[in-house]
Amino acid sequence: MAGLKEACGVFGIYDMDGGNVVPSVYYGLTALQHRGQESCGIAVSRTEGEAGNICFHKDLGLVNEVFHEDTLAKMQGDIAIGHVRYSTTGASVAENAQPLVLSYIKGTLALAHNGNLINTPELKWELIQNGAIFHTTTDSEVIAFHIARERVHTKSVEEAVLKTAKKLKGAYGLVIMSPRKLIGVRDPYGLKPLCLGRRGNAYIFASESCALKSVGAEFIRDVEPGEMITVSRNGIESNKELEKKKHAHCVFEYIYFARLDSTLDGLNVYDARIRGGRLLAESHPADADLVTGVPESGIPAAKGFSEASGIPFGLAFYKNSYIGRTFIKPTQKERESSVHMKLSVLDPVVRGKRIVLVDDSIVRGTTIANLIHMLKEAGAREVHVRISSPPFLCPCYFGTDVPSNDQLIASGRTAEEIRDMIGADSLGYMEIGCLEDMAEGIPLCKACFDGKYPMDTAGVEEGSFCSPVSKKEK
Amino acid sequence: MAGLKEACGVFGIYDMDGGNVVPSVYYGLTALQHRGQESCGIAVSRTEGEAGNICFHKDLGLVNEVFHEDTLAKMQGDIAIGHVRYSTTGASVAENAQPLVLSYIKGTLALAHNGNLINTPELKWELIQNGAIFHTTTDSEVIAFHIARERVHTKSVEEAVLKTAKKLKGAYGLVIMSPRKLIGVRDPYGLKPLCLGRRGNAYIFASESCALKSVGAEFIRDVEPGEMITVSRNGIESNKELEKKKHAHCVFEYIYFARLDSTLDGLNVYDARIRGGRLLAESHPADADLVTGVPESGIPAAKGFSEASGIPFGLAFYKNSYIGRTFIKPTQKERESSVHMKLSVLDPVVRGKRIVLVDDSIVRGTTIANLIHMLKEAGAREVHVRISSPPFLCPCYFGTDVPSNDQLIASGRTAEEIRDMIGADSLGYMEIGCLEDMAEGIPLCKACFDGKYPMDTAGVEEGSFCSPVSKKEK
């Protein structure tokens, strides 16, 4: 797979015993690194003494590139939030790194946000007309502004957050740090994940449960869709005014985004992927000698396919894990004469075999075509491709960076045409109807497959809703 | 000298022929580097096509450290502003680097600001109460917010700038870039310098005339105190609604800050310093064999002293110019056994001589004491210190970072006590009354010497007016 980009991962922690929480944010973000590799940041403060005096550091790069021992040593506090981000390219992306740290009427505030709003232009326009200025092009700054504006009239920061949340349309998993409170909020449909954990007297919010595990915390429960949880000296307070009857958890978290060892909204990711492979084997059986998966994303579904079909599972590829961000990709000419640098075929495994090749999705189709070609060159007799999700046909407005239609191989093509283009002997996509089974019945947002968005998206322009203000001066 | 820090230098350029102006900003900022060495930045845009699409780069470091060939190559446009800054230390100083770039109701805006406001708390409080959020602790962001707020109701950006300027109290030389206009504004007293130049069809604002020269531009005139000049397709428009009857140019520009080869408000800096030395020779003559200056700041006044007194001028120190920002200073122990790394005495010049040592000012007194000691060790018979400015006694609220009273050697001490502390054989300060002569009668702000501020400063807390919002959440 590949080609789909997740927006972000968030983490927040407040240790009521006053212990320094920065190392926990570091490890938590490392555990969430798969959700965003372009930039990351940590903001930390103390709830005692000079409360609200926030120290922060954020930059482009992986967590272990941005934070070194001396940087971490300078950051101390009992309350902190962190963020990992996949941002689109551009000259000033470092400016858009999170957490966002700012001062307003009630002191300082830091926010970390996963997801995308669909009413940003309206929210922004309202502010702009009152003379707001923006430093970034992020939704997060718009949210912060509304909180600040509400805070003028409210008794507490959580009240301002709640009033703001009521205006937001879209997907969000949000952690907010005020001088003495840590707040987690999740959008009313539960599109983006957020969970709550505990380690001693420290409470923790994280996008995925794997991050709780990484810091030795116990999972308490998911933040419910539409729920706001406030952690303060007074303990934990929950507010559910926002809650919608109808929930819609992003199906792609289970198919691809989330870590194998996470459990989101009661559904274990590994289990879901194994089940996906099993369902695929039932609906799209193949007469073959070996089932294999595209590393790493296709491996669990391949295992499931193998279990259900009885066809042995095997590893057909070696993955070179030393190809970092600065790797210089082969030119077209070099690519033709040489081969795939990241994956190479284990020839003895595939030679003479009829192979089922499982992946989680096809975006542009170039990667899978390349792999099929490599398998055949290595002597595979047949290659039957099975995809553990339906074809992408519709844009996602909630934070998943699906390429535009003209780049999606499934757009306007039949499965047979796609099969032909990628050079497979057969091709099977999971049926939309099977997704509920895969997810054991929890409510899903499957809009990228069927266009049925959980909320009204009329008028939302694909990709444009988060662009900078474009009204030009005359 | 030394110990005084200037706030900033600004530069702005708009080439109506559409030529790329970025190299000019680079050279212009290099010429202004003496005004600020901590951080710098450039923001550039195009007035045609995607007007208002600003590309910017700013960071801690000197101009030639922050901008490399590849960085500059990526920045292109016909309108740009730049900034060099001396900022105080702190964890997030990079966030405070300028120009400030932001978007608001009318598109994008970039600002570069030299000087300090004294009513920032009031200006900020007004905004905060209406829900503003702040990313930085700079005056510049406060100014930008007010412009944005005014812009909601005004027909043009210059109108919004003017309305904002009317609210500002303090010192400022300001350049503002909107999508299609370049605006320069100077505070009504003319505390901070700003001038206008031209090269072909390009108009240029700069803090000092030396920056015009460095880019081959001709000096047109100083921006007048309280004047706002707008450069647009329609040409140059001047507005003088802000002007005050009473002007007050910062005397320290002539004594120390400005470059020797600049001319500010009609007064040439080199001439002023020579004249300062002459006046000093008249009021505080000395019976000596040689006049020398502390490099570099004391050299011109030493020349003037020599001319007026007839005592020969000589160079008594070698200055090591390879001691950069990362130089590791000797420890106290090393300093005792070794000597001054930056300056060393030319023994044959001073041996057996009675010396007049001229400098522009004394702040803490440690440097001058050290130099006197070095001269005596090298065989100087007498060292007569002459200072081309009066003693510092009062805080500056307009952007000059004078240390607090307990660090100022002149605070609470007679000249005789100071002479004794620094180990000089005699000590003479320029009289306050001579400053007008030095400046050929142009109106000066001399508040750091006599406490007579050009505007009401009651209630302004020294150093605190630009601190972050400190109202804490309960």
Next chain:
Amino acid sequence: MAGLKEACGVFGIYDMDGGNVVPSVYYGLTALQHRGQESCGIAVSRTEGEAGNICFHKDLGLVNEVFHEDTLAKMQGDIAIGHVRYSTTGASVAENAQPLVLSYIKGTLALAHNGNLINTPELKWELIQNGAIFHTTTDSEVIAFHIARERVHTKSVEEAVLKTAKKLKGAYGLVIMSPRKLIGVRDPYGLKPLCLGRRGNAYIFASESCALKSVGAEFIRDVEPGEMITVSRNGIESNKELEKKKHAHCVFEYIYFARLDSTLDGLNVYDARIRGGRLLAESHPADADLVTGVPESGIPAAKGFSEASGIPFGLAFYKNSYIGRTFIKPTQKERESSVHMKLSVLDPVVRGKRIVLVDDSIVRGTTIANLIHMLKEAGAREVHVRISSPPFLCPCYFGTDVPSNDQLIASGRTAEEIRDMIGADSLGYMEIGCLEDMAEGIPLCKACFDGKYPMDTAGVEEGSFCSPVSKKEK
């Protein structure tokens, strides 16, 4: 597994059509990166024009960290060698990076060396007594010196290389670049691998066949033990004067070092590891529900164990691939409260299961103990450890950095004692006698397990043979 470090990987290429070979070295070294991650380097030259004018670049770091696009663009030529290195720590390791580039009687020479000599002190002493000086502490410099000394009396560089090789005792895979020749030599026992490939008119040497594949070259054959192959304008010439009757290929290449998709001396690495797992299942069966491997090194043997035993294979761990070299490891305290950052257990896979956990080797035993603990915490009922190699008991003198006895868990302990220490329910090591079966009868060096070295190692001090000259001046 882990704790064993391989010395190096080498790569050499000469394109007789004159094409630029530097990109091929870059991709070849990337494919060999698993053999050494501390430093790397490339030396390139032209065989025409200014032949022997070598351009080189080497530094600490991974291939994609050391070489950027601009560095590569400056390096051009039709003949080149490269190296990846695992070096021991120390202040000046960058000095020891390879290739070694030097000038001598016949112009310039570059060498890249994989392996360790055991008679370095004698070889060095002979040189030192004649006034040689050394810049590095590498074997490679000693080899280069002997070549230079022989070259005084020989007609060709290959003759000098051959004479030198006759003096070397130990393990080596060596590629040498002279102004117009590329030479590959392998030690007489074939301890270290080296193979020959071809792409058009370009000939290539590489430590492993996977590197040939990565540049689109076809595998011709292994360089035979004791063979020297010279590539020049005259084509390929082979010399086998060095060959020993008895061969001894390092068994650990098959167990751990080499890439899964390489074939060394006719034996495919993946096949060997699968077979190792099968043999283990036969000799050390287990009554269990699931077979799993320690990622990545234990996976293939686990697959083999599963196939032979009929117990289903499963993935029990998620591996975080974002933990780079600069990752800050948790402190002891953090490690206790939190858990393993690199691997985490897939709870649903292991809960309630009796598990066979396969790895390729145990060095210190701490990693495996940790993993067993994690599996049990996640609900595994039993954990049966199976190791696809015998216990380490003896030092390796040929380039594998086995820790000293006091750090080896197997040293002086019975299997039962080890089992108890690591907390496993049962423990089975592969029998030494099975290694031949695993390797399909090719001759092996198994000295790290049985102490039977292929050559006389009396007097060789473990670890000391490559230390700097230690005769001190009086």
Next chain:
Amino acid sequence: MAGLKEACGVFGIYDMDGGNVVPSVYYGLTALQHRGQESCGIAVSRTEGEAGNICFHKDLGLVNEVFHEDTLAKMQGDIAIGHVRYSTTGASVAENAQPLVLSYIKGTLALAHNGNLINTPELKWELIQNGAIFHTTTDSEVIAFHIARERVHTKSVEEAVLKTAKKLKGAYGLVIMSPRKLIGVRDPYGLKPLCLGRRGNAYIFASESCALKSVGAEFIRDVEPGEMITVSRNGIESNKELEKKKHAHCVFEYIYFARLDSTLDGLNVYDARIRGGRLLAESHPADADLVTGVPESGIPAAKGFSEASGIPFGLAFYKNSYIGRTFIKPTQKERESSVHMKLSVLDPVVRGKRIVLVDDSIVRGTTIANLIHMLKEAGAREVHVRISSPPFLCPCYFGTDVPSNDQLIASGRTAEEIRDMIGADSLGYMEIGCLEDMAEGIPLCKACFDGKYPMDTAGVEEGSFCSPVSKKEK
């Protein structure tokens, strides 16, 4: 002036009280930075315990760029040497940085060398024929090799150094560190400077006396031409076997290279330059209103000219000291429209004046022509150029990088032709005959002016003597 490059500066220190000497080397090299700005390095060791265990660090850059606090903290010892270098460009210059650190028959050795040998090819050829290999293209490695070869048969390292020195032809100031001895050697003609100082029980060698001053050491005496001084536990031992009757100190040290505050071979540099200016005034008087010098190199001679002529001295240029190594020079087009970034004219000083412009030398003539043009543009009525050295006509073989003839403006031109080219109203060079007067009679090497080399230079190819071995393999 500019265009002439000095080779190097050396520093060595041995503290018999065991104190850490690394900070002293750091400050000493900083004081010598004017002698070489491309690379620098420090090698340090302990004379007790693990004597000969050398720790070193060297890299491209200024002393304060290459050494940071953490680097220095790791380097400790009671004996150390250091080096600053001006190296020619090339791909692998970092390899040529000094000190050279190596191991040989008697342990380790470190060398730092200032100057150039003229018999390097013969010295190298002798070694190469015996099988030597070279890592660098420096003379220093050749010297080290000969020391190592001699050391086989000698009782002490100083004996080997002496035997080696007897073979060397050319210029050298050499400091050598063996495990327990610090040795300084100077070439028999005394072409390159070297002096000895003391601080407590620490003895110090330095290229110039200013470096002694910078570390609080007292100047003992110059190392005499042809003298070798050995500092060891036994104290100071001097050997003068090498001494030549005829001495020849490089005249350019006094004219340009050395620091104003240094005294070399009894002659103070500042005094010499003042005297140079006086002599120039006598032989080439001018009818003018002001004498000024090109900063910084021309200032002292201008002072001398002023004193002798009675024409007032003035500063006509402001020098921008913030233009560092990474400064992006204006393109030709920018240079035409803009002006000189590094120097700018102080208009009021020069307007309407007839000016004497003094510099130490003219190399290519472009800089002086540019400055004359700037002075005239600023209103100077006449510009009379006076140069405090004769015209360059001959190559220097001893370490000064004089450009080749076709780049020297004086080559093949009369003074009148040069005057015309640079646009001066008159031009006067110091007469060769005056140099002795300037130097108060100390013996000089003036070969760059008159071609009378102190030793036989027949057959020495300009620029080629230090090139890499060029015998190519067939």
